[in-house]
Amino acid sequence: xxxxxxxxxxxxxxxxxxxxxxxxxxxxxxxxxxxxxxxxxxxxxxxxxxxxxxxxxxxxxxxxxxxxxxxxxxxxxxxxxxxxxxxxxxxxxxxxxxxxxxxxxxxxxxxxxxxxxxxxxxxxxxxxxxxxxxxxxxxxxxxxxxxxxxxxxxxxxxxxxxxxxxxxxxxxxxxxxxxxxxxxxxxxxxxxxxxxxxxxxxxxxxxxxxxxxxxxxxxxxxxxxxxxxxxxxxxxxxxxxxxxxxxxxxxxxxxxxxxxxxxxxxxxxxxxxxxxxxxxxxxxxxxxxxxxxxxxxxxxxxxxxxxxxxxxxxxxxxxxxxxxxxxxxxxxxxxxxxxxxxxxxxxxxxxxxxxxxxxxxxxxxxxxxxxxxxxxxxxxxxxxxxxx
Amino acid sequence: xxxxxxxxxxxxxxxxxxxxxxxxxxxxxxxxxxxxxxxxxxxxxxxxxxxxxxxxxxxxxxxxxxxxxxxxxxxxxxxxxxxxxxxxxxxxxxxxxxxxxxxxxxxxxxxxxxxxxxxxxxxxxxxxxx
Numbered sequence: 001x002x003x004x005x006x007x008x009x010x011x012x013x014x015x016x017x018x019x020x021x022x023x024x025x026x027x028x029x030x031x032x033x034x035x036x037x038x039x040x041x042x043x044x045x046x047x048x049x050x051x052x053x054x055x056x057x058x059x060x061x062x063x064x065x066x067x068x069x070x071x072x073x074x075x076x077x078x079x080x081x082x083x084x085x086x087x088x089x090x091x092x093x094x095x096x097x098x099x100x101x102x103x104x105x106x107x108x109x110x111x112x113x114x115x116x117x118x119x120x121x122x123x124x125x126x127x128x129x130x131x132x133x134x135x136x137x138x139x140x141x142x143x144x145x146x147x148x149x150x151x152x153x154x155x156x157x158x159x160x161x162x163x164x165x166x167x168x169x170x171x172x173x174x175x176x177x178x179x180x181x182x183x184x185x186x187x188x189x190x191x192x193x194x195x196x197x198x199x200x201x202x203x204x205x206x207x208x209x210x211x212x213x214x215x216x217x218x219x220x221x222x223x224x225x226x227x228x229x230x231x232x233x234x235x236x237x238x239x240x241x242x243x244x245x246x247x248x249x250x251x252x253x254x255x256x257x258x259x260x261x262x263x264x265x266x267x268x269x270x271x272x273x274x275x276x277x278x279x280x281x282x283x284x285x286x287x288x289x290x291x292x293x294x295x296x297x298x299x300x301x302x303x304x305x306x307x308x309x310x311x312x313x314x315x316x317x318x319x320x321x322x323x324x325x326x327x328x329x330x331x332x333x334x335x336x337x338x339x340x341x342x343x344x345x346x347x348x349x350x351x352x353x354x355x356x357x358x359x360x361x362x363x364x365x366x367x368x369x370x371x372x373x374x375x376x377x378x379x380x381x382x383x384x385x386x387x388x
Numbered sequence: 389x390x391x392x393x394x395x396x397x398x399x400x401x402x403x404x405x406x407x408x409x410x411x412x413x414x415x416x417x418x419x420x421x422x423x424x425x426x427x428x429x430x431x432x433x434x435x436x437x438x439x440x441x442x443x444x445x446x447x448x449x450x451x452x453x454x455x456x457x458x459x460x461x462x463x464x465x466x467x468x469x470x471x472x473x474x475x476x477x478x479x480x481x482x483x484x485x486x487x488x489x490x491x492x493x494x495x496x497x498x499x500x501x502x503x504x505x506x507x508x509x510x511x512x513x514x515x516x517x518x
Contacts, residue, residue: 133399134431135482137512139470140461147459148472155457155495200460200490247429247437248419248479250456250472375457375472 007093008225009233009385010103011040011218012346014324018182018331020111020212025057026067028109028214033068036216041228042103047218049074049101051088053081054123055110055214055334064107074101080242080379081121081371082281084108085217085338087381090238092219102221109214110334118210122334131245131376140199142283142335143207145375147199150286153253154201156301159289161201163304165192167285168205168328170312175325177354182209183329206285208327208337215339217346231350236270236364237384239263244377255370256380257294264382265296270364272296275384277348277359278319279341279367282326288312291368292319295382314357323348323357338369342383349387363387396466398510407446408432412511417501419477421447430479451501452476452518458485458493473499473515487516 013035020028029052037044050061050072057063061075076091078084085108092104110122120141126132139145153159169189175181187205195205225232241259265271272295280291289303297319298306311317324330324344327337345367347353353362365385372378401409411418420432424441436444458471467484471493474480485493486502498518503511 130404130433131431133401133405137396137399137465138467138482138484138514139459140464144459144461144464144470147461148457148470151459152457152495197460198462202459245480247427248431248475248481250474250480252457252472 004222005097006222007096007219007235008222009217009235009346010220010225010228010230011036011042012215012343013039014180014215014331014340014343015109015213016180017213018180018211020114023111025109025111026064028111029056029064029107030068032109032214032216033105033107036105036218040218040230042218044069045071046103047105048072049092049095049104051076051092051104051106053077053079053084053108053336055108055336056123074104080381082283082336083338083369083371083379083381084336085342086367086369086383087240087379089217089219089235089342089383090240090381093235093238096219096221102224104219106217106219106339107214108333108336108339110336111212112334113210113212120335122336135376142373143199143202145373146284146286147202149252149374150201150284153286153290156253157304159304162189162193163308164206164285164289165189166307166310167282167288167312168192170307170310171282171322171326171328173313174323174357175329177356178325178330181325181330182211183325202284202286208283208332209329210335211331211333213331213333215343217339217342232388233346233349234386234388235383236386237264237266237268238382239267240379240381242377242379252375253290254300255290255294255374256378257291257368257370257382260380260382261295261368264384268384270384274364275319275366276362277323277345277365278321279345279365280321281337281341281368281370282322282328283337283370285328287370287374288321290374291370295366295368314359320357320359323353338371338381341367341369345385349385395505395507396512398506398508404433409510412503412513413509415503415511417449417451417513418446419449419475419479420444428478430481447477449475449477453499453515455485455493455495455497455499456480457495460490467514469493471515484514485516486514492517
């Protein structure tokens with residue numbers, strides 16, 4: 001019998017706050033770490049691997065290791081913006097398979113909304129970044145960059161504003177059941193269509209929320225996972241890729257998700273049609289449409305048609321997505337949506353999503369992230385999880 | 389209105405990019421060309437991003453291209469119509485459309501470069517319909 005080298009997600013936690021008044025950044029990371037460790041039924045001393053991105057204060061994993069009192073034999077501070085945490089899950093699984101650690105903690109947290117010092121992508125400094133002098137003087141940040149993407153996608157494929165609006169409608173249908181969601185009101189197609197333009201063609205309701213909070217995940221080996229009392233959720237496949245402007249040969253309507261998902265699906269030995277639930281990065285509605293195409297849920301250019309008529313709504317459509325309300329309605333701590341994508345995928349796989357949005361027999365789920373900008377560089381990361 | 393009344397701060401330059409900004413101040417848009425693999429590229433840097441050769445040169449563009457995509461930045465720091473422009477010499481660059489209403493901008497539209505003066509006597513390349 002072969003040794004099971006799979007990694008299991010044993011603990012998850014999402015901070016309930018959306019505006020972290022009076023909580024330090026380090027404390028937020030500590031709060032979510034404790035929540036996930038407790039959810040797993042483990043203790044601080046069990047953790048021997050720690051994964052964080054630039055939203056964690058200080059230098060890589062060291063600062064929080066000291067603050068938390070972690071004794072580590074493995075750490076990783078891979079930074080791909082909002083998709084970092086899905087990459088961390090992949091890297092934690094590799095480390096676990098290699099025997100380099102046995103209980104890995106991943107944290108994401110931010111408090112920049114409450115601090116009033118909104119700085120963009122949590123923890124990232126843009127000083128000395130080579131493309132900045134050639135780009136930032138012209139535009140107004142991520143809103144502009146994704147406006148450029150949406151405009152081009154509409155031009156190339158005939159994607160419509162109404163199709164983009166369906167993504168927000170679906171997210172709001174789900175968010176109504178999440179007591180912690182920042183925006184719990186259901187919005188109609190008409191309301192999204194009437195939402196004011198903020199970066200043509202994107203309207204306010206095409207954009208994710210800005211929120212504080214965070215989340216954490218515990219990843220462990222099969223031996224430990226099977227001693228715990230939580231449902232067994234196994235990482236079945238994972239992939240990553242980075243795409244950029246390629247010296248100025250642009251193709252901004254296709255993401256690195258083409259590559260990362262192909263790797264993940266091959267490793268998992270499953271195909272998009274097997275997936276029961278999808279956590280998709282929803283920085284903007286157009287991001288979801290492009291990822292659906294790139295992950296193979298529909299053909300390139302048909303993402304708009306795919307999302308129409310409630311096809312992403314749990315209990316209504318063929319592919320329920322972001323049943324926590326996603327970044328569009330629930331939470332986008334530090335402008336980094338990757339951690340919450342894993343959290344809701346695990347809830348669905350465990351059967352612990354809100355009953356109104358729980359997908360029946362949800363044994364195979366996907367969590368996918370796009371960190372950075374589709375108009376510039378971005379890191380895509382895909383994880384396919386299975387309830388066993 | 390496409391620009392603010394106050395002059396725009398000149399973006400930071402370094403030894404890799406000083407030639408680009410000095411040239412822009414003279415009303416010339418430069419890109420780089422690799423003499424080893426014959427590819428043009430943007431933004432400028434000393435090593436070719438296609439083959440890593442250091443045998444690269446500055447190439448004076450004709451300052452013409454087409455709109456690859458555009459958006460509207462109501463609260464843009466400097467410009468209201470950020471745009472990606474595919475230059476006739478090959479690479480696309482981030483810039484902005486000026487002297488044109490949003491409703492008159494289209495993807496695929498022909499545009500030509502002009503320069504907006506910045507603080508300190510520098511200049512930024514922007515584009516308007518040909």
